[in-house]
Amino acid sequence: MNEVKLAVLGGKGTGKSALTVRFLTKRFIGEYASNFESIYNKHLCLEGKQLNLEIYDPCSQSQKVKVSLTSELHWADGFVIVYDISDRSSFAFAKALIHRIREPQTSHWKRALEAAVLLVGNKQDLCHVREVGWEEGQRLAQDKRCQFCELSAADQCLEVEIMFIRLIKDILTNLKLKEKRRPSGSKSMAKLINNVFGKRRKSV
Ligand SMILES: Nc1nc2c(ncn2[C@@H]2O[C@H](COP(=O)(O)OP(=O)(O)OP(=O)(O)O)[C@@H](O)[C@H]2O)c(=O)[nH]1
Numbered sequence: 001m002n003e004v005k006l007a008v009l010g011g012k013g014t015g016k017s018a019l020t021v022r023f024l025t026k027r028f029i030g031e032y033a034s035n036f037e038s039i040y041n042k043h044l045c046l047e048g049k050q051l052n053l054e055i056y057d058p059c060s061q062s063q064k065v066k067v068s069l070t071s072e073l074h075w076a077d078g079f080v081i082v083y084d085i086s087d088r089s090s091f092a093f094a095k096a097l098i099h100r101i102r103e104p105q106t107s108h109w110k111r112a113l114e115a116a117v118l119l120v121g122n123k124q125d126l127c128h129v130r131e132v133g134w135e136e137g138q139r140l141a142q143d144k145r146c147q148f149c150e151l152s153a154a155d156q157c158l159e160v161e162i163m164f165i166r167l168i169k170d171i172l173t174n175l176k177l178k179e180k181r182r183p184s185g186s187k188s189m190a191k192l193i194n195n196v197f198g199k200r201r202k203s204v
């Protein structure tokens with residue numbers, strides 16, 4: 001069975017928990033505990049395949065805190081980065097998170113391929129007090145090779161589901177590619193033997 005690990009990150013109060021709970025239960029409660037972190041588990045069947053999904057929803061983080069993310073980067077296969085379209089500072093924080101995820105030194109340890117990232121502009125229902133334009137979100141996502149969408153966890157259910165499924169499908173594609181690229185033990189041994197003896201034979 002495929003294991004997929006997702007981290008939902010972003011500034012304080014952007015709607016990380018609301019989006020996660022909306023996806024898991026289809027409900028919008030309105031107020032969510034933010035003083036402890038949660039890892040939710042969900043069993044999914046996607047394109048005929050069973051998968052076990054884990055979603056990490058961190059506890060409230062100050063946006064002033066330096067973006068370190070070391071453990072999240074090691075743990076997650078993909079990231080949902082959330083900002084609030086009515087709060088410019090949350091967009092700056094989302095940008096800092098994406099920069100951190102896309103740093104070249106981040107890519108070598110866990111993955112042969114880039115992590116799948118989805119940038120989400122949440123609280124679209126507050127567009128009358130919008131501080132971040134749709135184009136700005138779209139441009140950032142394009143520059144950093146992320147998917148992008150704007151939505152409202154409060155008003156939309158299907159869109160939230162589609163957004164999570166899109167990201168999970170990207171992760172599954174990445175996992176398949178990674179599997180293909182990994183040389184099997186016997187193949188890499190054959191390559192090693194060939195390299196050593198092939199070279200010797202040439203020099204004789
Ligand atoms: N209007 C509106 N409010 C929302 C939406 N999503 C979340 N909220 C509200 O925003 C507030 C923060 O939502 P949370 O889901 O707790 O945000 P969070 O990112 O998990 O916050 P922390 O855990 O404290 O970092 C709550 O009062 C939610 O009801 C949305 O789409 N529209």
Ligand SMILES: [Mg+2]
Nearest residue numbers: 016017033034
């Ligand atoms: Mg929360």
